[in-house]
Amino acid sequence: MPNYEEIFNKLVEQYSEQLYWHVRGIISSSHEDTDDLLQDIFIKVWRALPGFRGDSGYFTWLWRIATNEALMYLRKKKVRTALQFQSLDAKAERVLDGDPWFDGDAAERELSKAVASLPDRQRSVFIMRYYQDLSYEDISKITGTSVGALKASYFHATKKIRERIKDFEAY
């Protein structure tokens, strides 16, 4: 029987930092929210580890779990904010404005806001392609979406972002 604890610790060692940025990008939320969600994700990973069949590599498997969990987190958050008659996009922008862990200039803040305003799935594709430099084939394995659909999604995402930051660039 494989030593699951050893495998788990190797996954933590190798991927936890990258996964943190992956999750933080998708949920466009605070450091604290990302930290909480990341722990939930690794609890899921630990529980699912005995069922890992190795069809895909650990990277793809982990990214699939994390992406699904992040999207699920956003869905739940949307319901909660809707019940409070608030918009999640507006909330994400407020979080960015008041984020003590934001470390960029005004242009990067504007770009982050534009990314935060994308639809959830489009944002997750954008994060994986733009910030993580993953190939469309890898993203396809993670999300279960065809390469063609991913390219279209990325194209629309960049178009929306350009549209949004164009006024900013004019100054």
Next chain:
Amino acid sequence: MKKQMPYTTPEGYFEGLKQKLAGIPQRARNVSPMQKLTPYLALAAVFAAAFVIGGILLNKTATPSAGKEEIVEYLLEHDLTLAQLEEAVYYLDE
């Protein structure tokens, strides 16, 4: 613009994170059987509550069905033709 997320984390965060995450298997082993059962018990309680509340609501809103004599009486009180009355009685007898 650099292709890097413009965020930072608290000093030493990732070292602490790795330690915290590495403790997950140990914590999972220490979960008592009762803690494992709690979500299932909660789900069962929700179903039981829905069943009871649904039963109460159904009992309150259901109208008692009228008896055959009451229906005939009702029909007689209204100006029905003989043919309509015969048709109604035919259906009631079926």
